[in-house]
Amino acid sequence: VLKKNFGTPNPPPADLTKALISYGLTKVTSSEFLMSPEIDTEVFATLELVGTTNAKLSVAATETKLKAGLADAIGLPVAELTIVDLVDRADKLAVNVVFSGKVDDGKDLAESTNALTLVTGAKLLLSLQKTAFKIDGLTAVSWKQYPEHGMDVKVTLTIAGYDKTVNVALLKKAFMSLGEAGFFEDTDIIIISRTDTSTATATAKSVDVVASVKFMNSVSLNLLDDLKTTAAQMKTKFVTAGLTACTAVILPTLGHFDIVPLASSSAIKPTAKLSTTITSTTVVPVTVKTATPAATPAATVKVFSVASSATIDGYTVATFTAAMKTAFIKGIATHFKALVADVTITTVTAGATGKIKVAYSIKVKDAAAQTSMSALIVAATNVKLQAALKTGGLTLVTTVAKDTATPTKTTTNKVLTVVASGARSVTNLVSSLFVVFGVIASLA
DSSP states (O other): OHHHHTTSSSOOHHHHHHHHHHTTOTTOOOOOOSOOOOTTEEEEEEEEEETOOHHHHTSHHHHHHHHHHHHHHHTOOGGGEEEEEEEEOSSSSEEEEEEEEEESSHHHHHHHHHHHHTOOHHHHHHHHTSGGGOOTTOOEEEEEEEEEESEEEEEEEEEETOOTTOOHHHHHHHHHTTSSTTOOOGGGEEEEEEEEOTTOOSSSOEEEEEEEEEESSHHHHHHHHTTOSOHHHHHHHHHHHTOTTOOEEEOOSSSTTTOEEOOOTTSOOOSSOOOOOOOOSOOOOOEEEOSOOOOOOOOEEEEEEEEEEEEEESOOTTTOOHHHHHHHHHHHHHHTTOOGGGEEEEEEEEOSTTEEEEEEEEEESSHHHHHHHHHHHHHOOHHHHHHHHHHHTOTTOOOEEEOOSOOEEEEEEEEOOOOOTTEEEHHHHHHHHHHHHHHHHTTO
8 A cells, every 4th residue: 555655745635535445455544644754864784895904995996886786786876875884793704884875755765675675696796796886795685674775873872961751742842853844753753772871870860862863864964974964963952852850961981872773683793702891981993903004095085076055045144054054065966956965054154134145066077067056056056956955944034046157066086094004993893893793782
């Protein structure tokens, strides 16, 4: 029934109820869609790649080949795929690759999910062994988590001012406050555990909270994962959300928010028991050198972009917050059919009374794409731009005046970071293990 109705953004409740009854759910008396798939939602999945490492796959050129190879095997455009996270396995030479495919509507969601599920690990391996996409050392590919709409991640942090009796409903509101207004639903948050910290006292309460948070797109997940919200900002958000006794939010020493994907039940567990106890809050970076690697010449790639600006009303420089900037980026990306990750706000300056000028840049793949994107920006109308920005989340915008000057094309050379295999920071090693431990703990 869902597949049949996915092509309709909001099927009438009566039609949906009739369809459910016709398929055998005869006791249904009413039904409705509480949430329909929307633009910028994504299908997430996790693969295990055996024979390679995070360090190798993180090199820009290799990650590009990985995306292209996945797109080749799955049959989806490269532009709709995003590599969300790369996590080294602790028990063998392998990497868990979390990736997503963007969907535009319910029908696309159904088609994308089916397309991903039907691709075997063997077929994925064949694509990633083709000359154009070859990943050196790769010997096997297997699914660790099949595609699903949205991605559940584990988030851990310490809240000072409360103990383990802290109200679950208030905790949910606190975690919901980390997203944009209306981004999270109550059902997106699951409080897994509340434990008094070892140093807590009756007068100095503090509680370790573990929660599962469901993200519907990789952009929002990465905003949290990249530590865009500081502990102090989180404390302010939590107090506003109802945790009025909160005096501080303490983030884990390692792994920022300690965000890890909640792995599927098929994930392999190591035979030896692993300890996740951290005995020191101070981590001293130590580099262990095994050999002096041969000098590797720096590799460069050309980065192409197109820049323009738009003047909008409804906001000031002060009220154009991080959330508003994200909404602007979403609107621009949607209107010009670009990836959200490729849109950057370069400056925000005061314009006429009650208006601001927002300069932005859109990264494209080559010189030809620069010309095409420039033409799209020139052809865009103020009315359609205003509609796109409102859809992105800038609800106060009533007028938009695009820059009438010809968009600026820029081409720069980016030096790729080459990771030497002969040395590795113990800090990075511990961080990688800490993330993997988090995955294993979630399976217990």
